[in-house]
Amino acid sequence: MARTSSAQRFVRRSSGNDAALYIRRLIFDGELQPGERVPQDELAHELGVSRIPIREALIALENSGWVTIELHRGAFVNALDEQAVRDHYELFGLVYGFAAKRALARRSPGLQDELAKLADAINHTDDPEELESLAISFHAAITGAARSPRINVVLRAMSGLVPGNFFELVPAAIEGERRGLTAIVRAMKRRDGDRAATEYLRMMRRQGDNVVTVLRERGLLEGAASG
Template sequence: MRPIPRSQEPELRGAGMTDAADALPGQSLSRLTSGEQVRLYLRRLIFDGVLRQGQRVPQDAVARALGVSRIPVREALIALEREGWITIIAHRGAFVNALDESSVRDHYELYGLFYGFGARRAVERQGAELGARLAVLQKEIAAAGDPEALQELTARFHGLVVEAAQSPRLRNMLKQMTGIIPGNVFELVPGVQAVEKRGTAAIVRAMKKADAQAAEREYVTMLRNQGDLCVKLFRGRGMFEQPDAEAAPASP
């Protein structure tokens, strides 16, 4: 992502985004800290096209929409800058970064590499027994139709793989990664449910054979395919469009 700030500010009220519940379908904000609420809210505004690349984040409007002070808004902006979503410019404000296709693909490619590494280590350390345990959970994944249930089941599946890998370094790396989709990916990205079900089934088959390299490849393939679907969705939403030619770049 690269910063292309400009001074245009969206009107959240006109976009119908003044209610936090409207911004976050399927999410329970009560379980999040104020800063986390703001961070997820802003990511959803970007995802829905209310905040577009180059636009200034209207901090006061966001604070009013969520009923919080400016402090959690600033905390969220710092976190979002660290994640690459925005750029903070001293004395000017926070601006939405340009989202490019390669950034989205790289994100899912890295997820695939990390989880693939975890799958390989898990098979090397647990053998085919892990595949047998995951097979029970994978049957539930295959039968799940509700996005919320599928999200919970797949989180358990991937969590078991990471746990079996017995790699504290891997767990720390994954904790540092933040999803691109602001909410339930199975609800928001068409086609991801099918990709996840096929992918987890293939991973289990490889693990049952104690084939560590095949399990790693299947993870990479599954997450790469999910990245392709996200790119398709973002392109359709116009999220890769460049700002107007007359937009002024940020001053250093």
């Protein structure tokens, strides 16, 4: 199976999690198409691993809807369900919104100033790597200030749908993140937890729309015609 340069950028991996990321990127880049059988031996060879991490990856990918494993036949790539994608980002919005309310209740000193600085930095860069780092720091500041281990457990269970730099692969998400974080900071400064939660949910819904658009363009949604 020929690989394009986008897939070849991945270094050799060893864990099931990294193998899952590699396979998701092949699907996202269209190198593994919906309905296609996942070539486990070839992937193991490409990554320089045994088939064990590949099998672990496929089990995880089946649980998250990327593939279906058929007994004695192997794993086959699924088309993604549009509503499931939207639900994924809706849940992110609900969890982060809850975290924002909890963070305000905890009255963490300096939180609003930290969030404002991060949002301002996001508004003044177009570099996808820097944007991703700043956005992660913003959301981490919220969850850290919430001081709720259960929130972190829930978020860790929700793996990202976009296998790579979110803002590079979904360019429309940049403006959505800027608008959303600015509104969240405004609400946090007013100590309005309900408004902060509403703005988080609104932002994540927009990001879900942006991801759906990209997946549809790549022919990865059920009923979408591949280009």
